[in-house]
Amino acid sequence: MxxxxxxxxxxxxxxxxxxxxxxxxxxxxxxxxxxxHHGDAVAVLPYDDERRVALVISQFRTPVEHVSPGADNIIEPIAGVNDDGDAEACARREAMEEAGVRLGTLEKVANCWSMLAVSTERLVLYLAPYRAADRVASGGGLAHENEDIDVNEMSLATLADHVRTASTVDMKLLALVQALQIRRPDLFTPKPA
The missing domain is CATH 2.40.50 (OB fold (Dihydrolipoamide Acetyltransferase, E2P))
Structure with a gap:
């Protein structure tokens, strides 16, 4: 039993x-x-393998401010609640809303429980190649959702260093950066001349 x-x-x-x-x-x-229970979610880390950069976001997070008043906004991958059950469509929609980037291919990393001790949320993680020309809008999130998102294009080396050395890091970002390092270690070494 x-x-x-x-x-x-x-x-x-x-x-x-x-x-x-x-x-x-x-x-x-x-x-x-x-x-x-608040539904399932997706997170995506768009990366440009030619320029060796990734798109990340930051925004005010009430729970973080509650436990760490005055803390800086934490760097995160693009993410959102998967309301319609289509994880790939959700990842593409969130990428456009939050970072103004049009995504093509999505590389699935994992379908994981985010906090299985208390939450029903399952989180689908993706990596997504993009090019500078795919940045077709400013992003920033939806005004009616008060997201006020800052979009940053960060070098992969800096991002990997941040994940390795930051005192606090977003779990989704940690998993996605490490997945990219495993799948494409060449992107984290100096670019050949």
């Missing part, structure tokens, strides 16, 4: 939902766990 959910009740119903689940252990003990 293994643990099983006996009952689930909703305690918050808004942009996200929070449930309380009563769980029965294999030994018959009852206990309660929280479940947070």
């Amino acid at each position: 293994k643990n099983s959910i006996v009952d689930v009740r909703i305690v918050v119903d808004g942009w996200m939902k929070v449930f309380l689940a009563d769980v029965k252990s294999a030994t018959g003990q009852l206990f309660t766990r929280h479940i947070e």
